[in-house]
Amino acid sequence: MRILLVGGGGREHALAWILARYGHVLTFTDPNPGFLDLGTFVGGTPLDAAAGVDLVVIGPEAPLAAGLVDQLVARGIPAFGPSAAAARLESSKVYTKAFALRHGLPTAASRVLAAGEPFVAERPWVVKLDGLAGGKGVWVCATADETDAAVTQARELRPGAEILLEEVLVGPEVSVLGLSDGARVVPLLPARDHKRRFDGDVGPNTGGMGAVAPVAILPDDLAVCHDVLRRAVAGMASEGTPFRGVLYGGFMLTPEGPKLLEFNVRFGDPECQPLMMLLDEDLAPWLLGSALGALPGSALRWREGAACCVVVAAEGYPERGANAEIEALPADREDLVVFHAGTTRVAGQVRATGGRVLGVVGRGADLDSARANAYAGVAHVRFSGASWRTDIGAAP
Ligand code: AMP
Numbered sequence: 266m267r268i269l270l271v272g273g274g275g276r277e278h279a280l281a282w283i284l285a286r287y288g289h290v291l292t293f294t295d296p297n298p299g300f301l302d303l304g305t306f307v308g309g310t311p312l313d314a315a316a317g318v319d320l321v322v323i324g325p326e327a328p329l330a331a332g333l334v335d336q337l338v339a340r341g342i343p344a345f346g347p348s349a350a351a352a353r354l355e356s357s358k359v360y361t362k363a364f365a366l367r368h369g370l371p372t373a374a375s376r377v378l379a380a381g382e383p384f385v386a387e388r389p390w391v392v393k394l395d396g397l398a399g400g401k402g403v404w405v406c407a408t409a410d411e412t413d414a415a416v417t418q419a420r421e422l423r424p425g426a427e428i429l430l431e432e433v434l435v436g437p438e439v440s441v442l443g444l445s446d447g448a449r450v451v452p453l454l455p456a457r458d459h460k461r462r463f464d465g466d467v468g469p470n471t472g473g474m475g476a477v478a479p480v481a482i483l484p485d486d487l488a489v490c491h492d493v494l495r496r497a498v499a500g501m502a503s504e505g506t507p508f509r510g511v512l513y514g515g516f517m518l519t520p521e522g523p524k525l526l527e528f529n530v531r532f533g534d535p536e537c538q539p540l541m542m543l544l545d546e547d548l549a550p551w552l553l554g555s556a557l558g559a560l561p562g563s564a565l566r567w568r569e570g571a572a573c574c575v576v577v578a579a580e581g582y583p584e585r586g587a588n589a590e591i592e593a594l595p596a597d598r599e600d601l602v603v604f605h606a607g608t609t610r611v612a613g614q615v616r617a618t619g620g621r622v623l624g625v626v627g628r629g630a631d632l633d634s635a636r637a638n639a640y641a642g643v644a645h646v647r648f649s650g651a652s653w654r655t656d657i658g659a660a661p
């Protein structure tokens with residue numbers, strides 16, 4: 266298949282890696298040094314670059330929310346991902362909360378603050394900005410005073426926007442993703458990312474400092490998560506905005522059962538990286554089937570064992586990105602692959618230029634050996650200021 270991949274981060278490198286393994290001819294609009302051996306960088310706008318391909322695969326949320334799939338479909342080009350209307354499940358937290366309530370999906374108690382509505386917290390809340398915020402629009406507050414400060418900060422960041430307040434839930438988190446063709450949902454292995462910057466889950470929230478799959482989760486809890494994805498897809502169809510693409514449910518496993526924290530309308534980054542290391546078949550028929558409204562009738566086939574992705578970030582991430590030459594990287598092997606996320610090729614040299622620079626993924630017979638492989642790879646990474654968490658995949 267001729268496939269155009271839109272997006273240039275670690276998630277897209279992992280998608281390109283698995284698609285190239287199955288012989289697909291790849292083109293890219295975004296530069297990523299990791300793409301170099303996997304296909305051809307064509308640049309230009311995705312609409313221009315899509316001429317003549319069999320499928321366009323869109324990695325990040327912003328082009329989905331902006332309606333790229335709608336534009337491609339209008340030109341008769343199959344595109345993997347939701348329409349702009351269906352992408353609201355990620356781009357508007359207020360819309361999604363109302364949707365979850367309409368369809369009886371388990372989620373935290375909440376209230377919506379209108380722009381300028383007077384508010385003084387009487388207890389701690391989680392404060393969420395409406396709209397895409399690149400992982401930076403959520404404040405988990407410990408006190409009423411912190412909540413007031415977060416509301417003030419949110420209003421400064423985006424004056425005029427609504428704010429969602431949510432009850433503070435406690436428990437381990439799990440990311441459950443499912444491919445959908447608008448009617449059916451085929452789940453991927455449950456995964457977990459590590460959002461906080463530093464070991465022990467402290468420090469600021471980030472895009473994700475690492476991820477593992479599969480996650481040990483009670484079968485009953487997993488069934489609830491799968492049911493939420495299925496009911497969401499059924500709900501979207503019944504409301505006239507069918508969801509095609511990959512639906513990502515972020516859940517907290519509370520004492521009362523799993524509760525939905527958020528939907529994303531794309532593969533998680535970095536969850537995608539360990540998931541692609543574990544996938545044991547060609548992803549392309551699934552992506553095309555989703556785009557055309559007819560997923561294959563089977564379940565996805567996975568390798569035995571586990572995979573662990575450790576993100577090597579810039580020292581100053583999430584405030585600042587890197588700017589350093591990458592002096593050494595481990596060689597890829599069957600059980601170790603390095604995905605590029607924030608790197609740039611300058612005059613033949615690869616430089617660390619982003620916040621999250623690399624995702625080093627190890628695979629093994631179990632999570633311990635996957636972790637060991639990933640960290641053995643990380644030990645070979647050399648660039649000035651390279652920094653990573655040492656507890657990705659360790660028992661929570
Ligand atoms: P979100 O973008 O909505 O997933 O929020 C980002 C992170 O904030 C989540 O992964 C959780 O760690 C945390 N979070 C979100 N909602 C809640 C909640 N209601 N209670 C506790 N933590 C939350």
Ligand code: GLY
Nearest residue numbers: 458473533534535
């Ligand atoms: N890893 C979380 C996300 O992709 O939003």
